[in-house]
Amino acid sequence: MKTIEYVDLQYLNRVELLSILNKQKVRDHLVTHDEFDETLLDEWIKGKVKVNQAYGCRVRGIKVDGAAAGWCGIQFENGSYELAIVLDPKYWGVGLGVFKEMMRWASELDHSEVVLHLFNTRPEYRFLIKMADRVYESTIFGQKYASYVLKVPGA
Structure with a gap:
């Protein structure tokens, strides 16, 4: 089983993070x-x-088995708290675990709902559709997204 660790973003290995962010x-x-x-x-x-x-926000670097794997965060953008998860493709398999941890953070931060915008290149995720209060198409910076409004458990 892979060990996932969340660290302050500025403490991730910058060479590794730069490589991840620039991968096509x-x-x-x-x-x-x-x-x-x-x-x-x-x-x-x-x-x-x-x-x-900022109030209600949390941004972390992600390490998997000690190596930089990406970053994640709850950010206030476009009038709502949004989830962001960016992973090196070799760690895409840990994405669901990261998502679940972020939903725990959202609960700790007393959010009743958060929004997850997935770029239109991403497949539809049935588990997100099931847990979403609402799914809609949005346009951010001229690009299309599937936006999931997610109720935070325990809210």
Whole structure:
């Protein structure tokens, strides 16, 4: 069984994180943006550290068996608290576990609902449809998403 660890984002290995964020398989599922270099990565991390300090938010780096695997967070964007999970393709199998942990965080942070936007390149997930109060198509930065409004357990 893989050991998943959540760490402050700024403590992830930056070389490994840079490689993950610039992989085409990862970029295919995210908002279109320039590839990261060391300077852009530093700015991005500083921005996520600020998000982590905001009320109701939590952003973490993800390690699997000690190696950088990606990042995740609950962020306030577009008028709601949104979940973000970005994983190196070799760790996509841990995504459900990360999602479940984030839903626990949402409960700890007293959210009644959170929104998960999945880029239209992603398949439909039946378990998300079943747990969603509402599913709708959204457009963010000119790109289409399936947006799932999820009730937080225990809320």
